[in-house]
Each structure stands twice: as structure tokens, then as C-alpha cells.
Amino acid sequence: MSAGVGPTLHLTVGLPGTGKTTWARDFAARHRLLRLTPDEWMNPLFGASDVDGSRDVLEGRMIWTAVQVLRGGSSVVLDFGCWSAEERWSLRAIAAAVGAAFRLESFSVPEPERRRRADERFRAAPHTTFAMSDADHDRYLALFTPPTADEVAGTPFPAPPVGHATWTAWADSRWPALGDMGAGDPLPPSPTVP
Numbered sequence: 001m002s003a004g005v006g007p008t009l010h011l012t013v014g015l016p017g018t019g020k021t022t023w024a025r026d027f028a029a030r031h032r033l034l035r036l037t038p039d040e041w042m043n044p045l046f047g048a049s050d051v052d053g054s055r056d057v058l059e060g061r062m063i064w065t066a067v068q069v070l071r072g073g074s075s076v077v078l079d080f081g082c083w084s085a086e087e088r089w090s091l092r093a094i095a096a097a098v099g100a101a102f103r104l105e106s107f108s109v110p111e112p113e114r115r116r117r118a119d120e121r122f123r124a125a126p127h128t129t130f131a132m133s134d135a136d137h138d139r140y141l142a143l144f145t146p147p148t149a150d151e152v153a154g155t156p157f158p159a160p161p162v163g164h165a166t167w168t169a170w171a172d173s174r175w176p177a178l179g180d181m182g183a184g185d186p187l188p189p190s191p192t193v194p
Helices: 020-031 039-046 054-071 085-097 111-124 134-143 149-153 167-174
Strands: 008-013 034-036 076-081 101-106
Touching: 008 020, 008 085, 020 034, 020 076, 020 101, 034 054, 054 076, 054 085, 076 085, 085 101, 085 149, 085 167, 101 149, 111 134
Parallel strands: 008 076, 008 101, 034 076
Antiparallel strands: none
16 A cells, blocks of 8 residues: 555656656555556567557556556556646546545656756666657657646546546547456446536
């Protein structure tokens, strides 16, 4: 269990080089929690950050695993980055749907320092990450939406994206391999929006 009451889904948010994985490793070790970090699986399995959507499939199975851990009464750390608000709201909804608490752990550093750290990590431990060009860093920065004050405060859920009845339904469409939750054990619907 983590510090707090009951099982908790801890989600790290931020760009490469902001300290997410360092924090996640330390926190998980101190509290004896399962930590799931896609980069640590993608490199050994595929030798790349993504291959034909395989990262989305892997993340889906990691979320599925996190749900099983939460249902078992333990906490878990998803060290994902989660660059969009939709991803973050849907993971919060998944935690709520299985009766777990949710903690968003957001990380940022000044942009030149972030890039320096990401580059240094690749030089020091290339098996744990991927090379990133300046163009990659520019693209990542453009894609990232920092958490809002509402997200950090855990305010009530906004309506799910158009075309999705619930946030968990959106998650099912976002992460392949999450959907059926395995062997007839579907994910309960997310809390309704007031």
C-alpha cells in the first residue's frame, strides 16, 4: 500500500527528462509498490519507442495489470507521462471504477534543463530510454498539455469526449488490449458526470 488509505493509482505526468521515472522508482521502492514504465519494456521487446502501435497495446496491458493490482488491494505506480488531459481523466475514472484512490504526480523543469537531462540519460543508460533529436523534443513539447488546476485538485469529472458514454469507454478506445479486461471481467463503468 502507499501512504494514504486503501489502494491508490499513482500516475506520473510530464515530458522526458522531468524526473518522473526517478521519482517513480524511489516512491515504489519506499512503499513496496508495483511500478509500470513503458520505456523499460519497449526497448527490450522492440528496440524502439514505438513499433506500429505496439506501445499503445503495451500500455493497455499495463493498465489492465494495474487494475488487477488495485482490485487486489495494493497500490500501483503508472510511470506513463500521460501528455493529454483525456488520458489522465480516463485513468482517474478507471481508478474510481475499481474503488481506488488516484494521485496525479506532475513533473516539470525548465525546457533547456529537461532536454539536457533526457540527453544525459540516453548517454548514461541507453538501454533505459531512446535517443531524442531536437525535432523530437519540439514535437513532444507541442503535444504535451500540462495538467490544469482542476485536474490536480481532483475536481468532479468533466463530460467524456464526444462519442464516448464514459471515460472508461474512451480509455477502451485509446488503449488496445484494455477493453475486455480479460476473461469476462469487464471494467465497471466510470462515475457519472453530475
